[in-house]
Structure formats: structure tokens, C-alpha cells
Amino acid sequence: MSADLEAIKERNARVEADKAWETSWVRRLFIASVTYAIAAFYMHTAGLGNAFLGAFVPTGGYLLSTVSLPFAKTYWIKNFYKGQES
Numbered sequence: 001m002s003a004d005l006e007a008i009k010e011r012n013a014r015v016e017a018d019k020a021w022e023t024s025w026v027r028r029l030f031i032a033s034v035t036y037a038i039a040a041f042y043m044h045t046a047g048l049g050n051a052f053l054g055a056f057v058p059t060g061g062y063l064l065s066t067v068s069l070p071f072a073k074t075y076w077i078k079n080f081y082k083g084q085e086s
Contacts, residue, residue: 028066035059 043051
């Protein structure tokens with residue numbers, strides 16, 4: 001029985017760590033940095049104007065979307081989610 005409880009505690013710790021990572025600014029900034037680098041490389045290779053300035057557009061869009069998602073999630077849960085309650 002205590003092995004089962006220990007396994008549940010370990011699983012809960014992993015789930016909490018995963019959730020913390022998913023919502024962390026470190027993760028968001030890492031993804032934004034990779035997005036910027038890929039967009040700048042593509043735009044520079046394709047000869048699409050000032051690539052290093054233009055790459056801020058998709059990067060900024062990504063960052064804005066991550067900021068707005070918590071508000072959208074709260075609204076959706078409150079107004080559309082049907083959950084388990086009757």
C-alpha cells in the first residue's frame with residue numbers, strides 16, 4: 001500500500017513540474033528565441049528585406065498569444081466548459 005502511495009506522490013511531483021515548465025517564462029522566451037532565429041534565417045536567406053527586424057513580427061505574435069491565453073482560458077472555462085457538474 002505504501003508503495004502505491006509513493007508512486008502517486010512521485011507522479012504528482014512530475015505533473016506539477018511539467019505544469020510549471022509549461023507556464024514558465026523561461027519556456028516562452030526559449031521558444032521565442034528559436035522562433036526569432038528561424039524566422040531571421042529564413043527571411044535573410046530568401047532576401048526578404050531587413051530580416052533581423054522583420055523576424056520580430058512572428059516572435060512578437062507568439063509572445064502576445066502566450067500572454068492572452070490565460071485570459072482566453074478563464075473565459076472559455078467560465079462560459080463554455082461543461083465539466084462534470086450537472
